[in-house]
Amino acid sequence: MTDRRGRDTTLGAACVLGGATAIQSAAAIGVPCFAVIGAAATSGLRFLFGALVLTTVARPSLRGRTREGWLGIAAFGIAVAAMNLCFFQAIARLPLGTAVSIEFLGPFTLAVVTGSGRRHGLFAVLGLVGVVLLARPGGGVTLLGALFALGAAAGWASYTLASQRLGAVTEGIDGLALAICVAAVLTVGFSIPALTSLTWTLLARLVSMAVLGVVIGFSLELAALRRLAAAHVAVLFSLNPAIAFAVGWLVLGQHVHLTALAGGLCVVGAGIAVTSDARRQALTLPPG
DSSP states (O other): OHHHHHHHHHHHHHHHHHHHHHHHHHHHHHGGGHHHHOHHHHHHHHHHHHHHHHHHHHOOOSTTOOHHHHHHHHHHHHHHHHHHHHHHHHHTTSOHHHHHHHHTHHHHHHHHHHOOSHHHHHHHHHHHHHHHHHHOTTSSOOHHHHHHHHHHHHHHHHHHHHHHHHHHHOOTTHHHHHHHHHHHHHHHHHHGGGGGGOOHHHHHHHHHHIIIIIIIIIHHHHHHHTTSOHHHHHHHTTHHHHHHHHHHHHHHOOOOOHHHHHHHHHHHHHHHHHHHHHHHHHHHSOOO
16 A cells, blocks of 8 residues: 555656646747737637547546536636636746746745645745746846736646646546636637637647647646645646746747756755655555
């Protein structure tokens, strides 16, 4: 039993890493879409295509679901829609890594509030130090961009809790498929006007974003939250800013400063430390 818990912890951490890479890569792919259809429409169409792919793959049933199940689906859909609308508005105004660094304040706060133990607190502080270095206060951060990133931070904290709830009341990805349908409905008002502006190139970008960021990214993060406590996942999300800076540099050509590299080391260190700590706690828990 303890070996299984240890494997679940390691697998959960790997899912967070894979999900973060997929989501940040999808965001970078979508940045060129903003100039054509806008950030809100890009977010809405991403959900629309993601819902189409997920419902085709999962073929979720509407019957036999409990009230708690539907509440979990609705909560996730609302949280992820709000988070992504704000996030796309933020990365339309800020470098990808900077926006994600500010956005990380959401799960960081959640980790501090729900975590326990001095070691956990130290890991969270290390992650925050990394975020501060990554964001480089005063380094070209606009007020409106920062406000949207803070809105995304609140959405990310809500998304973390909603993901754990969704994972507890649903199985597989059928609940995720329905939740993304909720998000698509909430953002459809931004999607419809942009349909006439779609080109094959733009469509390919949007579908790639949907598959990477929605289908793969959210599925992996949901799998992680089924294996790890929300507080541990929240600190592991500290890897996102470092990944976002790497993706921004490789895909978008956004410059990375030495302070960003130092911040990346801090957040990666926090992620490795909290994973190791969570695994050790899982192995020492009595069988149940």
